[in-house]
Amino acid sequence: MADAAITVEGAEKRYGDKKALDGLDLRVARGTVHGVLGPNGAGKTTLVRVLSTLLRPDGGRIEVAGHDVVREAYAVRLRIGLLGQHAALDEELGGRQNLELFGRLHHLGAKRARARAGELLERFGLSDTGRKAVRQYSGGMRRRLDLAASLITEPEVLFLDEPTTGLDPRGRAEVWDSVRSLVGGGTTVLLTTQYLEEADQLADRISVVDAGRVIAEGTADELKAETGGDRIDVVLRDAGQLGAAVALLPLTGVTADVDRRLLSAPVTDRMEALSGVVRALQEAGIEAEDVALRRPTLDEVFLHLTGDDRSVKETA
Amino acid sequence: MTAYALTDSWTMTRRELARWGRQPVQLAVNLVFPVMLLLMFGYLVGGGRGVSGAYRDYLVPGMLALTMAFGLEGTMIAVTRDLDKGVIDRFRSMPMANGAVLVGRSAADMLQSVLTLAVLIGVGAALGWRAHGGPAAFLGAVGLLLLLRFAMLWIGIHLALVAGKPEMVQAVQILVWPIGFLSNALATPDSMPGWLGTVVEWNPMSHTATAVRHLFGVPGAESGHVAPAVLWPLALLAVFFPLAVRRFGRLSR
Ligand SMILES: Nc1ncnc2c1ncn2[C@@H]1O[C@H](COP(=O)(O)OP(=O)(O)O)[C@@H](O)[C@H]1O
Ligand SMILES: [Mg+2]
Numbered sequence: 001m002a003d004a005a006i007t008v009e010g011a012e013k014r015y016g017d018k019k020a021l022d023g024l025d026l027r028v029a030r031g032t033v034h035g036v037l038g039p040n041g042a043g044k045t046t047l048v049r050v051l052s053t054l055l056r057p058d059g060g061r062i063e064v065a066g067h068d069v070v071r072e073a074y075a076v077r078l079r080i081g082l083l084g085q086h087a088a089l090d091e092e093l094g095g096r097q098n099l100e101l102f103g104r105l106h107h108l109g110a111k112r113a114r115a116r117a118g119e120l121l122e123r124f125g126l127s128d129t130g131r132k133a134v135r136q137y138s139g140g141m142r143r144r145l146d147l148a149a150s151l152i153t154e155p156e157v158l159f160l161d162e163p164t165t166g167l168d169p170r171g172r173a174e175v176w177d178s179v180r181s182l183v184g185g186g187t188t189v190l191l192t193t194q195y196l197e198e199a200d201q202l203a204d205r206i207s208v209v210d211a212g213r214v215i216a217e218g219t220a221d222e223l224k225a226e227t228g229g230d231r232i233d234v235v236l237r238d239a240g241q242l243g244a245a246v247a248l249l250p251l252t253g254v255t256a257d258v259d260r261r262l263l264s265a266p267v268t269d270r271m272e273a274l275s276g277v278v279r280a281l282q283e284a285g286i287e288a289e290d291v292a293l294r295r296p297t298l299d300e301v302f303l304h305l306t307g308d309d310r311s312v313k314e315t316a
Numbered sequence: 317m318t319a320y321a322l323t324d325s326w327t328m329t330r331r332e333l334a335r336w337g338r339q340p341v342q343l344a345v346n347l348v349f350p351v352m353l354l355l356m357f358g359y360l361v362g363g364g365r366g367v368s369g370a371y372r373d374y375l376v377p378g379m380l381a382l383t384m385a386f387g388l389e390g391t392m393i394a395v396t397r398d399l400d401k402g403v404i405d406r407f408r409s410m411p412m413a414n415g416a417v418l419v420g421r422s423a424a425d426m427l428q429s430v431l432t433l434a435v436l437i438g439v440g441a442a443l444g445w446r447a448h449g450g451p452a453a454f455l456g457a458v459g460l461l462l463l464l465r466f467a468m469l470w471i472g473i474h475l476a477l478v479a480g481k482p483e484m485v486q487a488v489q490i491l492v493w494p495i496g497f498l499s500n501a502l503a504t505p506d507s508m509p510g511w512l513g514t515v516v517e518w519n520p521m522s523h524t525a526t527a528v529r530h531l532f533g534v535p536g537a538e539s540g541h542v543a544p545a546v547l548w549p550l551a552l553l554a555v556f557f558p559l560a561v562r563r564f565g566r567l568s569r
Contacts (some may be wrong), residue, residue: 074434078411080409
């Protein structure tokens with residue numbers, strides 16, 4: 001497929017007996033943002049390291065920007081940017097010094113490296129702090145500088161490995177804004193995350209990864225639909241009435257959460273479910289604090305897909 | 317790729333120089349520490365067991381060799397720190413000459429070692445110590461010292477790549493110090509128990525120290541140690557240089 005920026009077929013990577021990648025397949029169209037969603041240990045970082053030529057796969061066909069990551073690693077490196085799971089910066093140098101260093105190593109030459117560093121600092125709102133040692137940066141600033149460093153040459157393909165893990169909500173918003181501003185420039189972005197919301201916000205398509213393989217793929221809406229679509233949440237005033245409510249509500253597959261006085265169930269016809277629930281509660285004289293329709297959370301999507309009890313984190 | 321080997325190596329060296337500019341105090345501490353050792357052993361501890369003649373003449377070359385050997389630690393710390401910070405990953409994901417990371421490291425460390433030698437020799441001279449062998453012998457001695465440092469540098473890089481984590485540096489430090497002191501840097505092997513004296517005579521550092529003493533014209537310094545002082549570091553390099561390079565390539569395993 002000519003318009004694929006990333007093609008992964010049956011990627012394998014073993015650490016001893018442990019299969020970090022176990023026949024993983026992936027195809028990312030040029031100019032799109034692709035989310036790789038999965039819990040800790042799913043193999044996301046391993047995948048990113050293989051794609052960015054840092055790690056040699058044990059098997060599979062893996063091409064980035066039209067070049068094989070093993071045989072044509074140099075050609076791949078010319079065309080990619082990498083934001084690793086942990087900041088990859090020189091902590092003692094200033095922000096500007098870091099960007100100039102990476103610019104020179106991209107062979108921009110001294111003058112263009114300096115100009116590019118200035119541009120990027122400006123674009124990521126770091127101009128004022130360019131002289132400070134990176135050690136003194138906040139988490140969000142560090143991540144933005146790291147992102148700037150991965151964009152020195154306006155790469156064809158950009159890898160972002162959990163770009164917002166460990167950031168506070170403000171830092172996360174900053175990084176999201178930066179990523180959004182990249183899209184449209186023609187860059188293909190592969191982004192790994194543990195948060196559905198992040199994939200939802202940024203990605204065109206999502207691959208759900210578990211134990212080194214892709215267990216589901218699609219748009220956020222498709223994935224949620226696969227899980228059974230929307231859900232209805234009913235919060236009662238009195239937790240003692242939960243049992244009675246479960247018995248009389250016109251719903252199936254109801255789960256109850258006593259602490260939150262909450263009943264939750266999947267629905268197919270939204271309006272019918274909503275009016276049915278309200279009517280049933282009124283007739284039985286059970287008081288509800290809240291009745292709401294909502295999309296499934298990633299926890300629910302993930303539980304549905306894997307059928308086990310590991311959960312994926314949910315952003316607040 | 318290879319076309320950029322020189323430029324990239326120079327860029328990586330400049331990175332280290334920029335770090336010095338950012339941390340002048342750290343650099344100063346690194347330069348002053350050997351001086352403190354020299355003063356401690358020269359004046360406070362009052363060593364020199366088995367040394368005939370002025371202890372200072374004996375001690376200064378020993379301290380120069382010891383400092384070069386201990387450079388291993390500095391190299392190892394710097395490399396593990398880069399590995400730990402992930403910055404080496406960024407270098408490896410860029411279209412730069414692969415070896416430049418290691419070449420830059422060695423160039424910067426050698427430069428720092430030249431500075432260290434200059435400071436230490438300067439302080440020695442201020443204390444009244446003199447080299448008596450003439451300029452050519454003096455340069456030869458400096459060459460032997462830097463050769464020892466260069467060998468230690470590649471051992472340091474290799475150990476750092478094997479250890480991977482900064483915490484491991486401490487374990488190596490615990491080993492390096494006794495090895496450093498199990499040499500004739502501070503006292504002659506004759507003054508030690510038999511087996512210890514044998515170890516000390518075998519220690520590559522002892523050859524460098526004795527050869528340097530000889531070239532500096534220290535009375536009583538044997539003359540036969542220049543060849544081993546060249547061959548030992550070369551032998552260590554022949555082992556550890558390829559090991560380190562291979563290990564660096566294997567970061568992708
Ligand atoms: N260097 C390594 N040595 C041994 N096992 C590893 C190594 N790196 C990752 N793994 C294992 O491979 C699996 C996938 O890890 P990783 O790719 O880091 O997952 P994720 O990024 O999704 O959290 C995990 O089980 C992890 O323990
Ligand atoms: Mg990870």
